[in-house]
Amino acid sequence: MNDMCLVTGAAGGIGRAITRRLARDGFRVLAADLDLAAAEQIVVGLEGDGHRAARLDVTDEGAVADLFAAAGDDGEIASVIAAAGILLFAPNGERPPITDIKLEDWELTQRVNSTGTFLLLREYLRARTVRPVPAGRFVGFSSVAAQLGGYRSSAAYIASKNAVLGLIKAGAREAAPLGITVNAVAPGLIDAPMLRLSLPPEQDGAVSAAIPLGRIGTPEDVAGAVSFLLGSDAAYLTGAVIDVNGGYRMQ
Numbered sequence: 001m002n003d004m005c006l007v008t009g010a011a012g013g014i015g016r017a018i019t020r021r022l023a024r025d026g027f028r029v030l031a032a033d034l035d036l037a038a039a040e041q042i043v044v045g046l047e048g049d050g051h052r053a054a055r056l057d058v059t060d061e062g063a064v065a066d067l068f069a070a071a072g073d074d075g076e077i078a079s080v081i082a083a084a085g086i087l088l089f090a091p092n093g094e095r096p097p098i099t100d101i102k103l104e105d106w107e108l109t110q111r112v113n114s115t116g117t118f119l120l121l122r123e124y125l126r127a128r129t130v131r132p133v134p135a136g137r138f139v140g141f142s143s144v145a146a147q148l149g150g151y152r153s154s155a156a157y158i159a160s161k162n163a164v165l166g167l168i169k170a171g172a173r174e175a176a177p178l179g180i181t182v183n184a185v186a187p188g189l190i191d192a193p194m195l196r197l198s199l200p201p202e203q204d205g206a207v208s209a210a211i212p213l214g215r216i217g218t219p220e221d222v223a224g225a226v227s228f229l230l231g232s233d234a235a236y237l238t239g240a241v242i243d244v245n246g247g248y249r250m251q
């Protein structure tokens with residue numbers, strides 16, 4: 001297996017674990033992030049050959065299109081993991097109530113989390129329509145916050161991550177004729193920088209008591225679910241959401 005996987009948000013806590021896992025699984029990884037230096041550092045330590053780093057702002061329509069156009073010369077992007085995301089807090093570090101959310105913060109959150117996922121899916125499907133790949137995969141990132149209404153995150157974040165849940169269903173229908181599956185993962189509380197914006201480690205014990213598996217998740221737990229979605233065992237899964245939350249929220 002030597003397929004190219006684009007991972008956005010590759011320099012983040014979860015993105016980093018995904019790039020390592022996919023490289024270990026035998027994929028070539030195109031590690032993309034706003035922070036090019038951090039993405040380049042991650043690529044240096046990856047198992048296998050042919051990995052690359054790229055600076056990418058997922059909200060930049062032209063940049064997303066250019067990435068897919070350029071990738072054609074170096075092997076097509078067979079799969080996309082859209083892990084880039086943001087969560088904005090109030091200046092006092094607290095979850096902002098709806099009454100305090102500034103329009104610019106609302107719009108930026110939708111732009112990165114949902115519009116960014118849309119732009120990636122659109123350019124991916126455009127490219128794969130012209131130059132098909134066997135068994136393509138698109139994995140979007142939602143959150144348990146979207147499913148539960150969230151306790152720590154803002155309404156802007158919750159809405160943006162619900163948009164991803166809708167987008168992957170529409171995408172699954174449209175991508176199916178191309179042999180591409182479109183799914184999402186919905187992480188619960190994962191020990192990565194975004195969670196640590198709102199949860200100091202000294203509260204881990206109290207929070208873990210509400211999680212049936214008794215612990216906060218690791219980025220590797222999420223990377224394992226992504227690895228499964230990219231593999232042949234997930235060939236008949238599309239339009240699905242994989243909860244990676246230790247039982248924190250059950251359907």
Ligand SMILES: NC(=O)c1ccc[n+]([C@@H]2O[C@H](COP(=O)([O-])OP(=O)(O)OC[C@H]3O[C@@H](n4cnc5c(N)ncnc54)[C@H](O)[C@@H]3O)[C@@H](O)[C@H]2O)c1
Nearest residue numbers: 009011012013014034057058084085143190192193194195
């Ligand atoms: N950590 C959690 O507990 C948790 C829970 C549920 C969902 N998630 C989701 O998982 C994903 C990864 O979360 P994380 O904890 O690793 O976050 P993180 O903050 O560690 O990483 C996010 C990465 O996205 C990048 N990024 C931000 N804006 C970007 C843009 N416009 N273009 C390209 N890259 C951009 C950042 O540079 C960063 O490297 C996010 O989509 C997040 O919403 C995380």
